[in-house]
Amino acid sequence: MREYPRPIQNLVTLFTYLPGVGPKTALRYVFYLLKQPKGTIESMSRALHELQQAVTSCSTCKTYTTQEICEICLDSKRDKTMICAVAHPRDIGTIDSAGFRGRYHVLGGTLSPIEGITPDTLEINSLFQRLTNEPAVSEVVLAFNPDIEGEATIMYLSKLLKARNIKASRLARGLPAGSDLEFADEVTLGDALHRRWEV
Numbered sequence: 759m760r761e762y763p764r765p766i767q768n769l770v771t772l773f774t775y776l777p778g779v780g781p782k783t784a785l786r787y788v789f790y791l792l793k794q795p796k797g798t799i800e801s802m803s804r805a806l807h808e809l810q811q812a813v814t815s816c817s818t819c820k821t822y823t824t825q826e827i828c829e830i831c832l833d834s835k836r837d838k839t840m841i842c843a844v845a846h847p848r849d850i851g852t853i854d855s856a857g858f859r860g861r862y863h864v865l866g867g868t869l870s871p872i873e874g875i876t877p878d879t880l881e882i883n884s885l886f887q888r889l890t891n892e893p894a895v896s897e898v899v900l901a902f903n904p905d906i907e908g909e910a911t912i913m914y915l916s917k918l919l920k921a922r923n924i925k926a927s928r929l930a931r932g933l934p935a936g937s938d939l940e941f942a943d944e945v946t947l948g949d950a951l952h953r954r955w956e957v
């Protein structure tokens with residue numbers, strides 16, 4: 759990249775820390791920002807500052823919150839017998855909009871020894887501590903991506919949960935609505951066939 763004034767270079771470097779953003783895109787963002795009204799940039803820098811100052815992890819479920827305990831954990835209408843374990847805070851919105859009404863536990867990722875993500879780097883101890891503190895929980899839904907890391911995490915957690923006599927369940931694999939049988943992969947189709955139900 760040719761030499762730009764230092765404030766431009768600095769921000770370009772910072773933007774490249776974002777996922778999927780290379781130097782060219784970063785430079786485009788910086789040029790775009792330079793054309794924005796002064797107030798927009800001030801609001802953005804205030805929002806960034808607030809992000810770091812105000813956002814913390816829920817002491818119970820580890821999702822992002824601005825309080826000690828998040829709104830979902832505080833919601834007394836939620837089913838106290840079920841916890842859905844997810845990899846990331848963003849998964850909560852997805853599972854919740856699908857109709858889940860229990861509570862959640864955010865692990866912060868899925869097991870991947872190659873990338874150094876071992877059980878002790880995830881919020882697994884806090885999950886089991888929570889199960890000790892909350893004896894009403896009888897089922898943990900393991901809602902991870904159906905990839906190698908997700909499967910490894912399901913295997914690992916399901917063993918530990920069974921040893922505690924807590925039901926471990928996983929999301930069923932199925933055919934996406936509006937899809938074509940011809941294009942379904944064998945694993946998904948095999949699973950869908952295995953878990954068929956009477957109509």
Ligand SMILES: [Zn+2]
Pocket residue numbers: 816817818819820821827828829830831832
């Ligand atoms: Zn919470």
